[in-house]
């Protein structure tokens with residue numbers, strides 16, 4: 636999420652209220668805008684610290700136990716200006732020896748406990764036959 640001044644009137648994705656032109660908002664490609672207050676108010680301290688540390692490059696985080704190590708994964712989309720702009724991105728951000736430690740450090744991050752590895756990633760990388768509802772060929776400049 637990037638802090639900008641709204642160029643267009645819109646709707647906050649958190650509180651569903653109006654966003655006025657010129658208002659300070661957080662914005663991300665494909666995610667829309669949200670009021671600064673809404674963004675800050677509902678963000679737990681551990682997530683806020685994580686977003687600060689990663690400069691808002693990830694939209695989602697997950698704790699994943701793998702072979703005795705618990706990894707903190709970050710998921711997001713490469714930003715405009717990157718050669719990989721728009722592509723799914725994921726990275727290991729931290730590791731712990733136990734789930735207890737990981738939970739203590741990141742109480743707000745969900746834990747994957749179904750024993751699978753990288754389901755999240757493959758979900759993004761493999762394209763379904765039908766485009767998602769928000770896919771717009773005019774916007775993407777390419778066809779599905």
Ligand SMILES: [Zn+2]
Nearest residue numbers: 647650670673
């Ligand atoms: Zn709002």
